[in-house]
Amino acid sequence: MLSTLIRRELLDNLMTFRFIATVVIMLLLVVANTFVLINDYDQRLEGYNAAVNANHERMQERTTYSSVSISWDVVRPPNLLSIFNVGLDKRLSNEIFVHHGFVPTLWDGQVHGSTNPLLNLFSSIDIVFIFEVVLSLMALIFAYDALAGERERGTLRLVLTHPVSRAKILLAKYISAMMCLLVPLLMSFLLVVILLTTSPIVSLKVDDFLRIGGIVLSSIAYLSIFYLIGLLISVITRRTSTALMLAMFVWGFLVLVYPNVILVLITSAESSQERLVPAFNQIEQIWEEFDRERKDYLANDPIPGEDSHLGVAGGSGFDEIWHKAKSTLLYTYLAISYVNKLDDEFEPRVPHVQNYYRTIVPKTIDAAERAWLVRKQALESVFFRPAIVDRIFLRFSPVGMYDAATQAWAGTDLFGLRDFYEATRKYRRTLIDYLYDKNAFGDRKWFSSDKGAVDWDSSPQFSFQRSDVHVNAKRALPDLLLMLMMNLILFWGIFFVFHRSEV
Amino acid sequence: MIWHITKRELYDNLNSLRFALTTVLLFVLMLINAVIHVQEHPERMQKYHDATTASVSALRSRTDLFSIAQEGPGNLYKKPSPLYFCAEGGDIFLPDYAYGISRVQIANNLRAFWSLYYPGAFPNIFNVRPDTVKVDWGFVIGYVLSLITILFTFDSISGERERGTLRLMLSNSVPRHTVLIGKFLGALVSISVPFTFAILMNLSVISVSSDVHLGADVWIRLVIIFIIAILYLCLFIALGLLVSSSVQNSVTSLVILLLTWCVFVIFIPSTFASIASGFSSPMAYDEYFKRRNQNIKELKEEYVALLQETRGFPDKKIQIDSEYLAKGTEQEERLSQEQLTQQIAQIQLARSVTRISPVTLMQHLLEVFVGTGFERHQQFLDNVQRYAREYREFVTDMDRADPNSRHIIGVREGMSQKPVNPESIPAFEDEISLSRDFNAAAIDLFLLILFFVVLMSGTYLRFICVEV
Numbered sequence: 001m002l003s004t005l006i007r008r009e010l011l012d013n014l015m016t017f018r019f020i021a022t023v024v025i026m027l028l029l030v031v032a033n034t035f036v037l038i039n040d041y042d043q044r045l046e047g048y049n050a051a052v053n054a055n056h057e058r059m060q061e062r063t064t065y066s067s068v069s070i071s072w073d074v075v076r077p078p079n080l081l082s083i084f085n086v087g088l089d090k091r092l093s094n095e096i097f098v099h100h101g102f103v104p105t106l107w108d109g110q111v112h113g114s115t116n117p118l119l120n121l122f123s124s125i126d127i128v129f130i131f132e133v134v135l136s137l138m139a140l141i142f143a144y145d146a147l148a149g150e151r152e153r154g155t156l157r158l159v160l161t162h163p164v165s166r167a168k169i170l171l172a173k174y175i176s177a178m179m180c181l182l183v184p185l186l187m188s189f190l191l192v193v194i195l196l197t198t199s200p201i202v203s204l205k206v207d208d209f210l211r212i213g214g215i216v217l218s219s220i221a222y223l224s225i226f227y228l229i230g231l232l233i234s235v236i237t238r239r240t241s242t243a244l245m246l247a248m249f250v251w252g253f254l255v256l257v258y259p260n261v262i263l264v265l266i267t268s269a270e271s272s273q274e275r276l277v278p279a280f281n282q283i284e285q286i287w288e289e290f291d292r293e294r295k296d297y298l299a300n301d302p303i304p305g306e307d308s309h310l311g312v313a314g315g316s317g318f319d320e321i322w323h324k325a326k327s328t329l330l331y332t333y334l335a336i337s338y339v340n341k342l343d344d345e346f347e348p349r350v351p352h353v354q355n356y357y358r359t360i361v362p363k364t365i366d367a368a369e370r371a372w373l374v375r376k377q378a379l380e381s382v383f384f385r386p387a388i389v390d391r392i393f394l395r396f397s398p399v400g401m402y403d404a405a406t407q408a409w410a411g412t413d414l415f416g417l418r419d420f421y422e423a424t425r426k427y428r429r430t431l432i433d434y435l436y437d438k439n440a441f442g443d444r445k446w447f448s449s450d451k452g453a454v455d456w457d458s459s460p461q462f463s464f465q466r467s468d469v470h471v472n473a474k475r476a477l478p479d480l481l482l483m484l485m486m487n488l489i490l491f492w493g494i495f496f497v498f499h500r501s502e503v
Numbered sequence: 504m505i506w507h508i509t510k511r512e513l514y515d516n517l518n519s520l521r522f523a524l525t526t527v528l529l530f531v532l533m534l535i536n537a538v539i540h541v542q543e544h545p546e547r548m549q550k551y552h553d554a555t556t557a558s559v560s561a562l563r564s565r566t567d568l569f570s571i572a573q574e575g576p577g578n579l580y581k582k583p584s585p586l587y588f589c590a591e592g593g594d595i596f597l598p599d600y601a602y603g604i605s606r607v608q609i610a611n612n613l614r615a616f617w618s619l620y621y622p623g624a625f626p627n628i629f630n631v632r633p634d635t636v637k638v639d640w641g642f643v644i645g646y647v648l649s650l651i652t653i654l655f656t657f658d659s660i661s662g663e664r665e666r667g668t669l670r671l672m673l674s675n676s677v678p679r680h681t682v683l684i685g686k687f688l689g690a691l692v693s694i695s696v697p698f699t700f701a702i703l704m705n706l707s708v709i710s711v712s713s714d715v716h717l718g719a720d721v722w723i724r725l726v727i728i729f730i731i732a733i734l735y736l737c738l739f740i741a742l743g744l745l746v747s748s749s750v751q752n753s754v755t756s757l758v759i760l761l762l763t764w765c766v767f768v769i770f771i772p773s774t775f776a777s778i779a780s781g782f783s784s785p786m787a788y789d790e791y792f793k794r795r796n797q798n799i800k801e802l803k804e805e806y807v808a809l810l811q812e813t814r815g816f817p818d819k820k821i822q823i824d825s826e827y828l829a830k831g832t833e834q835e836e837r838l839s840q841e842q843l844t845q846q847i848a849q850i851q852l853a854r855s856v857t858r859i860s861p862v863t864l865m866q867h868l869l870e871v872f873v874g875t876g877f878e879r880h881q882q883f884l885d886n887v888q889r890y891a892r893e894y895r896e897f898v899t900d901m902d903r904a905d906p907n908s909r910h911i912i913g914v915r916e917g918m919s920q921k922p923v924n925p926e927s928i929p930a931f932e933d934e935i936s937l938s939r940d941f942n943a944a945a946i947d948l949f950l951l952i953l954f955f956v957v958l959m960s961g962t963y964l965r966f967i968c969v970e971v
């Protein structure tokens with residue numbers, strides 16, 4: 001009986017104009033945008049490669065340990081799956097410099113390879129956005145007259161005169177509609193994957209296919225939610241025209257209005273700058289203490305004066321920079337020297353300089369690490385936590401859940417990007433270990449290249465491995481479960497109303 | 504007779520669910536918009552005010568002509584629009600200042616004069632909050648109102664045909680175009696009534712608050728914006744009637760309309776912009792710095808070579824100093840100008856291509872009359888460049904007015920030594936003029952009207968020949 005019902009529904013739906021029109025439009029949109037997005041990814045990849053090469057070249061030019069320590073620039077590769085959901089991938093900084101005197105965070109990066117910042121004026125779209133808009137609309141158009149229409153035509157009464165349970169009717173409607181709706185969805189994904197695999201610049205790995213599978217799964221759950229919302233509207237209204245209006249307004253509210261309005265409403269009035277002040281003062285204290293120790297050392301060592309470079313080479317080839325930024329709690333001390341010729345008269349001073357750096361550089365590292373503890377906490381509470389709260393509020397609309405789930409699968413969500421900054425911090429640790437191993441701080445090459453330049457070939461290279469699929473899955477799971485739960489609740493609600501309603 | 508049909512449409516609509524939902528939705532959105540503007544605007548104005556005061560006082564603290572000529576005017580800020588709530592226009596992605604400072608060191612004691620630089624705005628590098636569209640009038644009109652219009656018109660003819668009332672109506676002695684116009688007016692009035700009230704509520708909230716002041720010319724702009732909104736509304740009503748009269752049943756009509764709406768309103772603006780911006784690639788920042796360093800290096804080498812020859816002739820050295828300084832300044836300014844021109848050309852191409860979508864046209868128009876967005880940014884850049892000329896002229900005039908000066912601009916000894924009255928230094932004034940805005944808006948306005956006329960005549964022809 002169930003199969004008869006499903007067949008009937010399926011034939012009803014598949015033959016309609018609305019079905020064919022939506023499929024065609026959807027596929028057109030997907031194909032056009034996939035080309036645009038692949039092209040965009042290609043450009044970003046080019047920019048990434050250029051930046052990596054430029055950094056490599058710049059590093060080769062550095063001749064002393066201390067000068068190279070400011071140009072260990074680390075570049076974030078573009079995420080291929082940002083084609084599906086761009087998330088924060090294009091937006092956040094993609095280049096960051098790693099230095100022993102400061103622990104890098106998301107707030108210290110820069111943007112490389114940007115040709116035109118004004119291009120941000122145009123909003124960018126991704127595949128998931130197309131689904132968000134078109135699929136949900138389609139699901140509602142399929143659902144609004146599923147019950148109200150049959151009731152109006154009187155066929156519902158006819159069907160119910162047969163010995164069919166109401167649950168079966170609902171199930172038949174749900175299954176057949178979902179089968180119809182899955183056609184454009186799966187076709188679109190298939191097209192995207194085909195375009196991706198045929199494109200010469202893209203290479204998809206097994207993991208990527210699993211992630212895409214996760215995105216497909218989330219899309220199905222999202223589609224189902226909107227179909228059930230439509231069905232619920234169809235059950236509670238008597239007339240199709242009312243059902244249609246209600247469905248369209250619900251769509252407009254959930255997709256168009258709510259996600260844009262809610263964030264404006266929950267923005268906290270308190271300025272983030274003020275909340276950073278105490279942390280900044282603490283960090284300043286740490287560095288001032290460091291500076292005092294440094295100056296004490298200079299005052300007490302056998303060379304007169306407080307010149308940080310101890311007078312070697314008369315002060316040229318030496319830079320001393322204090323980086324401070326209150327808005328991001330950046331505070332660091334960089335001392336670089338790149339002397340390439342040392343006069344004989346300075347030769348007696350060299351051991352003192354070596355001693356100085358041997359003592360001071362570890363102290364810099366230590367101060368940086370202590371400042372990081374303070375900084376981490378402050379940045380988390382001022383910037384990170386509100387962003388998490390925003391996302392919680394967004395989840396009241398299915399669009400928010402879907403967006404969050406697909407971002408997590410693609411690895412373009414907040415946590416996926418945080419992985420990169422975590423990796424840069426790890427890289428900093430390995431570099432410091434490397435410098436310790438080489439005994440670089442006390443080395444003559446730390447400040448001077450007159451007796452040979454530093455060889456960089458053996459230095460550790462940065463490579464960023466994206467998190468494994470199971471990590472992506474773990475991050476996407478809450479949203480996926482939320483969507484499933486919403487599906488169940490909606491289904492149960494529809495069943496409840498339908499069971500008690502008069503035909 | 505027209506009025507009769509309009510009235511009937513109106514009564515039909517006023518009692519419907521969609522009218523109630525529309526009213527609630529529009530009022531809520533407009534209220535949110537007003538409250539946020541009232542909260543944010545004073546802050547924005549304060550920030551602008553503080554910044555300009557600081558930069559003007561820095562400028563006025565100089566008294567000798569040489570440092571005025573060398574250091575330049577400093578930061579020049581864009582004046583925020585009082586109508587920010589109407590169209591935000593992507594203003595956060597546009598830099599709100601340009602600066603004229605002296606940066607290039609040609610030799611140890613020779614620094615080039617100031618030149619104009621155009622910074623880029625990267626507001627999102629540190630922003631981990633989710634992306635949203637600003638809820639301004641542009642959003643409400645462009646997206647929400649157009650969707651509502653579709654929901655009001657999709658069944659206005661096809662629905663009547665389904666029910667058979669269209670045949671009934673046309674059996675009376677009413678010409679068809681009267682029916683069409685009546686339907687058009689009916690839809691227009693029933694949507695514009697809640698819209699107008701929502702706007703009035705929004706404006707009254709904003710103007711009642713003591714922190715925001717709306718001047719007389721601002722009200723003129725508001726009226727223009729309202730007219731544009733109505734025109735945009737008419738376009739979508741015409742579209743709705745066209746589809747509704749050519750399709751047999753109203754569900755098909757709705758599906759077509761919604762898909763058209765999605766494609767034209769949501770997808771075309773961004774997809775076409777991405778495609779169009781792929782055609783040109785402006786100078787990247789890396790390349791800019793590379794060329795800049797190359798230029799400076801060449802200049803330095805030339806200068807050093809020439810300097811050897813002038814040893815012992817101090818007068819000649821001054822001449823060469825002045826000449827190279829002017830060269831350095833000019834090439835610096837030319838390079839940043841070149842980069843800016845390329846960037847603007849790219850954006851302009853993308854903007855012209857997206858004009859195929861009515862929502863972009865409407866947003867362009869709104870931005871122009873509000874004084875935000877790209878068009879306004881260009882106006883700001885023009886103002887900056889005009890001011891830069893004025894400033895340079897001021898320096899030469901001051902120098903010329905002094906009979907004791909040797910009139911060699913660029914070298915301290917060659918310029919007037921008289922102290923300059925700080926009040927007489929020109930300060931940057933960022934102005935916008937309504938007449939210029941009309942010029943900028945002409946194309947968009949023309950296209951919007953053209954779209955409307957085409958759609959309306961299409962609807963007319965369609966409805967005249969259609970069988971009932």
